[in-house]
Amino acid sequence: MENQESIVKQPRPEPLKSTLPQPGRPVPNRAYPGALIVVEGTDGSGKSTQLYLLKRWLEIGGYRLHFTEWNSSPLVKSATRRGKQRRLLTPPTFSLLHAADFADRCERQIMPLLQGDYLVLADRYIYTAFARDGARGCPEKWLRNLYRFAPVPDITFYFRAPLDVAVHRILSGRPKLKYYEAGMDLGLSYDRPESFRLFQARIMDGYDKMVESDNFVVLDGTLPVNKLQKQMREIVASKIDLKRFAPRATEAE
């Protein structure tokens, strides 16, 4: 009993050690020297192509960067695969599993690299979860809380393409839509392409609602690829001090 008394007085050592923003506390804009660029948009909006081209541009220029993709952490891959194959996922567990995946990438890659003065490019970010899981019926308040630990991007590009264009791009390229991809779990329609279309419409609606509140830079996904890329590069160059991320160039001078 005496021992316990002395234990109670021990200070808690843990919280100060973390480099991750504490969930619940707003992330100060410049708590880290790096920069975060995010692309968002429905499937078939052209965002991945554009981010790839942006990445190539920066890579060729020798900039320090890291590229990260939604739902790519090896840690939760087997669980996601099992959940999808056996159709175990419900709106909350679908959402939580993706949040675990994101937390893993955030704690082990995104935050350390932002601290280490890197340019981080993310193909899809938390807004994907807000739009997609919101379309599945998860309460917005719950979702916003779930991702409170995520650093706020420096630029969020939102690629907007009309529903028909986006849906056509996906349907013409894929022989068969997967169950969750088509949003079949929502019970919107028995017809997969039709379910996909209804699901995408809801997601697009979710994105549209965030344009103002989350400072999206809206780009027209129907423009020719090179024109769109030119716009994207101009915006990146104007909003981010790229010189900071190109040490080789400065060393050469």
Next chain:
Amino acid sequence: MPDQEKERSQEREKGTIPSPADHPEIVPGRLPVVSEDEASKNFFGEPLVGFDPHEITGTLIVIEGMDGSGRSTQISLLQEWLESEGFAVQTSGLRRSTLVGRDIDELLAKNAVTRLTLALMYCTDFFDQLEHRIVPALKSGTIVLADRYIFTLIARSVVRGINRDYLNGLYAMALRPHLTFWLNVRPDTAFGREFRKAQAISYWEAGRDMSLSHDLYWSFIRYQTMIKREFEAFAKRHDFLELDGEAPVSTVNKLLRQRIAEQLGIRATKYTPSSALAHLWR
């Protein structure tokens, strides 16, 4: 329904209907409307997606307590007693979900996971069991005996420095139990019991990831004391029924049976464990 939807999608193509979000009535009624009062009565915050609390006919009984407090012993005995009384019983516990139960085991074994990711994996595990095991059982009038619940999960993360409001928000869609028992024991008693089980103390039980002490005993005691303090706060806020986990198994079991019998509206009946469980009866 599909025909109707097809028709509407054709209309939408023609531009008469902009998007389904503007027309929620075309969506089959999957999301029941739960009033705010009901939500706070049945859930910790938000109603669970697509779930109507009126469908519950079973009883959710949670047993909380630290490692070595005797939870699983009591649950085995309660299950036998309830089944002998003619009740259907379902159990749940941490890391038992089909979705991620095994994955968490692997993460813990490899110790290659950060605290927030682990917290979210446990949360996934919890909701998978809630939706696939607990809620279906409760809808069919079954008694669910939960070996730990959101309280352990929240406490473990809070002592690791994760924001309390954040965690409360994560578990806002959890169902409120009908009864929550807390088997309270002193950490050094728990240490002895846990050590006897495996002739060792596990890395996580001792909170070794928190660098509290290099001494395994002190690491365990400090960690479990921190958890215990969290439980003391929960006990007040969520009407825990606190039981002395240091008392003999049969005494604790009797108190549990009395309170559960009252909840179920049956007369508290005598119970002696079968030969299969007699070894637990100390």
